[in-house]
Amino acid sequence: xxxxxxxxxxxxxxxxxxxxxxxxxxxxxxxxxxxxxxxxxxxxxxxxxxxxxxxxxxxxxxxxxxxxxxxxxxxxxxxxxxxxxxxxxxxxxxxxxxxxxxxxxxxxxxxxxxxxxxxxxxxxxxxxxxxxxxxxxxxxxxxxxxxxxxxxxxxxxxxxxxxxxxxxxxxxxxxxxxxxxxxxxxxxxxxxxxxxxxxxxxxxxxxxxxxxxxxxxxxxxxxxxxxxxxxxxxxxxxxxxxxxxxxxxxxxxxxxxxxxxxxxxxxxxxxxxxxxxxxxxxxxxxxxxxxxxxxxxxxxxxxxxxxxxxxxxxxxxxxxxxxxxxxxxxxxxxxxxxxxxxxxxxxxxxxxxxxxxxxxxxxxxxxxxxxxxxxxxxxxxxxxxxxxxxxxxxxxxxxxxxxxxxxxxxxxxxxxxxxxxxxxxxxxxxxxxxxxxxxxxxxxxxxxxxxxxxxxxxxxxxxxxxxxxxxxxxxxxxxxxxxxxxxx
Amino acid sequence: xxxxxxxxxxxxxxxxxxxxxxxxxxxxxxxxxxxxxxxxxxxxxxxxxxxxxxxxxxxxxxxxxxxxxxxxxxxxxxxxxxxxxxxxxxxxxxxxxxxxxxxxxxxxxxxxxxxxxxxxxxxxxxxxxxxxxxxxxxxxxxxxxxxxxxxxxxxxxxxxxxxxxxxxxxxxxxxxxxxxx
Numbered sequence: 001x002x003x004x005x006x007x008x009x010x011x012x013x014x015x016x017x018x019x020x021x022x023x024x025x026x027x028x029x030x031x032x033x034x035x036x037x038x039x040x041x042x043x044x045x046x047x048x049x050x051x052x053x054x055x056x057x058x059x060x061x062x063x064x065x066x067x068x069x070x071x072x073x074x075x076x077x078x079x080x081x082x083x084x085x086x087x088x089x090x091x092x093x094x095x096x097x098x099x100x101x102x103x104x105x106x107x108x109x110x111x112x113x114x115x116x117x118x119x120x121x122x123x124x125x126x127x128x129x130x131x132x133x134x135x136x137x138x139x140x141x142x143x144x145x146x147x148x149x150x151x152x153x154x155x156x157x158x159x160x161x162x163x164x165x166x167x168x169x170x171x172x173x174x175x176x177x178x179x180x181x182x183x184x185x186x187x188x189x190x191x192x193x194x195x196x197x198x199x200x201x202x203x204x205x206x207x208x209x210x211x212x213x214x215x216x217x218x219x220x221x222x223x224x225x226x227x228x229x230x231x232x233x234x235x236x237x238x239x240x241x242x243x244x245x246x247x248x249x250x251x252x253x254x255x256x257x258x259x260x261x262x263x264x265x266x267x268x269x270x271x272x273x274x275x276x277x278x279x280x281x282x283x284x285x286x287x288x289x290x291x292x293x294x295x296x297x298x299x300x301x302x303x304x305x306x307x308x309x310x311x312x313x314x315x316x317x318x319x320x321x322x323x324x325x326x327x328x329x330x331x332x333x334x335x336x337x338x339x340x341x342x343x344x345x346x347x348x349x350x351x352x353x354x355x356x357x358x359x360x361x362x363x364x365x366x367x368x369x370x371x372x373x374x375x376x377x378x379x380x381x382x383x384x385x386x387x388x389x390x391x392x393x394x395x396x397x398x399x400x401x402x403x404x405x406x407x408x409x410x411x412x413x414x415x416x417x418x419x420x421x422x423x424x425x426x427x428x429x430x431x432x433x434x435x436x437x438x439x440x441x442x443x444x445x446x447x448x449x450x451x452x453x454x455x456x457x458x459x460x461x462x463x464x465x466x467x468x469x470x471x472x473x474x475x476x477x478x479x480x481x482x483x484x485x486x487x488x
Numbered sequence: 489x490x491x492x493x494x495x496x497x498x499x500x501x502x503x504x505x506x507x508x509x510x511x512x513x514x515x516x517x518x519x520x521x522x523x524x525x526x527x528x529x530x531x532x533x534x535x536x537x538x539x540x541x542x543x544x545x546x547x548x549x550x551x552x553x554x555x556x557x558x559x560x561x562x563x564x565x566x567x568x569x570x571x572x573x574x575x576x577x578x579x580x581x582x583x584x585x586x587x588x589x590x591x592x593x594x595x596x597x598x599x600x601x602x603x604x605x606x607x608x609x610x611x612x613x614x615x616x617x618x619x620x621x622x623x624x625x626x627x628x629x630x631x632x633x634x635x636x637x638x639x640x641x642x643x644x645x646x647x648x649x650x651x652x653x654x655x656x657x658x659x660x661x662x663x664x665x666x667x668x669x
Contacts, residue, residue: 052649052650052652053649056646056648056649056651117648117649118648119646123602123603123645123646125601125602125623126602126603126646126647126648129577129601129602129648130648130649131577131578131601131648131649131650133648133649229624230603230622230623230624230625231622231624231625234603234622264517266523267523273534293620295605295618295619295620295627296620296622296625296627297558297559297561297619297620297627297628297629298561298622298625298626298627301556301558304558305553305556308549308552308553309545309549309553312545312548312549313545315541316538316541316542316545319506319541320534320537320538320541323506324530324534324537327509327510327513327530328526328527328530328531328534330513330514330517331513331516331517331521331526331530332516332517332519332520332521332526333517333520333523333526334517334518334519334520335517335518337514337517345510345514348510349506349507349510352506353502353503353506353507356499356502356503356506357495357499357503360495360498360499361495363548363552364552364553364557364558365491365552365557366491366495368491368557368617368618369490369491369492369614369615369616369617369618370492370495370615371605371618371644372605372607372618372644372645373615373644431496431499432496435492435493435495435496436492436613436614437492437609437613437614437615439607439642439643439644439652440644440646441646441651442651442652443651443652444652444653446613448613
């Protein structure tokens with residue numbers, strides 16, 4: 001038990017409350033937004049009827065909330081483990097949550113009261129050119145909500161940066177760059193510090209870029225003469241969006257580095273390949289974003305080529321270091337497959353397998369016939385649903401001490417395979433629809449596309465039911481052991 | 489086989505290989521062996537795995553980029569028929585709507601309000617080419633049609649509440665039939 005839950009991870013009462021807020025909010029939002037996703041698929045399948053305006057509002061909320069909550073819940077993972085090595089501020093952690101909730105209220109109000117339906121990516125100039133379908137104020141409210149969330153994350157990263165600098169002197173040392181080309185690696189250097197440093201560099205830049213383009217768009221909303229260059233705005237938006245969602249995975253994977261070794265009984269420390277992987281990922285996650293603009297032919301050729309090639313190389317650290325490292329850590333270890341271990345292992349599979357269709361789609365000639373079909377949500381649902389969220393659920397199961405070495409309950413034995421099968425089927429149906437050229441983000445599907453929506457709806461319902469099982473078990477754990485792990 | 493079919497098969501195969509690796513490890517996880525022995529073997533295999541992936545990446549990059557898949561955006565393609573395309577909320581304007589098989593068509597695509605996606609679907613409903621339509625910029629897409637029939641243009645970039653109705657049609661005729669229909 002102590003090996004699974006070391007005293008260094010005990011929480012003060014304030015910290016416990018803050019972490020619980022993050023976890024409960026994460027569970028509630030992901031389930032609500034899954035219901036939104038199911039409603040959209042069922043409407044595309046003509047099983048229910050959502051008017052197009054409502055469909056696109058739900059789509060906007062689904063995108064913004066799913067990306068936001070992935071970031072928020074992952075940041076809880078990073079905070080939980082990073083605070084063992086550096087001194088993080090619980091106040092800033094709470095401030096990030098409060099700013100997120102303020103942003104969420106603004107976003108939901110803009111969407112469901114003021115009827116903003118411009119998509120979560122606020123692709124300039126759509127938010128302010130709706131052809132009379134929503135007001136400039138609705139768009140401004142939505143963008144202000146995103147700014148609020150972004151400011152919260154920037155505060156969190158700033159706090160983490162200062163804390164890391166106090167201990168390690170500079171970010172390069174925290175990343176372990178001093179050991180890339182030689183020297184005896186300090187095996188006690190925490191992978192959590194390496195991953196967190198990568199995230200604050202990449203997503204600090206990403207979130208800052210997002211804040212800048214949002215402010216520019218807000219100025220444009222009220223001073224139309226202040227026009228933006230649509231291509232530059234698109235670059236900035238996709239840079240921000242790409243880095244933000246990827247940073248969520250990089251924060252979430254900290255749970256795997258920290259927890260999987262405890263369940264397998266084998267250490268998983270830093271090594272030279274590990275440090276190279278994270279150093280390279282820091283650069284690659286920043287420069288790979290042009291793969292979102294491969295169909296913008298006016299982009300400089302070198303950027304399009306870079307988008308394709310860096311997409312290939314980005315797969316190397318995931319496949320050859322992290323996923324392979326997890327397999328090595330577990331192989332013939334005698335691991336006990338309790339829920340956290342199962343979910344963390346699933347997350348490694350989901351991430352590794354999910355990047356395959358993503359990498360292939362980054363080939364420019366493939367992108368020509370796959371971009372903005374359901375192939376795209378197919379691959380990101382694959383590595384978010386089966387990669388990122390199992391990291392987060394595994395972390396939550398661990399933290400609330402539901403398992404604690406006990407055998408899984410019957411409901412867990414049902415929930416896990418249901419989630420796995422439902423997730424695979426859902427992502428698989430999106431990919432299958434994508435290879436059949438079904439367009440993405442269409443409220444009304446052509447008759448020949450409808451069967452895909454039917455199958456995806458059924459799979460999505462299965463995933464949502466399994467997620468409810470996880471949520472009930474985790475919430476139950478919180479209620480049974482409200483003070484577990486609290487420092488006295 | 490279409491590009492989509494090839495991509496689908498490669499993806500399935502790669503995902504199946506990864507799944508098999510995970511299933512193998514999970515199945516063998518209950519028979520403990522010292523970590524050092526596992527690592528020695530695993531890291532030896534990883535070296536080969538890493539370089540195999542690198543070679544695969546270099547080969548794929550060369551095969552798919554040596555002849556750059558995006559047409560030069562300056563000037564005009566030799567012998568191509570030029571068509572001006574404008575995307576507007578929520579319809580397409582095409583300066584011409586009939587083309588011949590075997591003759592390259594250069595679509596000069598722009599938008600006058602928001603971003604749209606100019607996606608060309610063949611008579612079987614399969615996406616054969618696309619390019620973004622963006623205000624303030626003109627993207628040049630060159631495509632040579634091989635199959636005659638009714639083609640549709642679908643918007644592939646979300647552009648507002650009537651996005652899904654932004655559909656246009658044009659016809660491709662067999663080269664010798666042009667002008668007779």
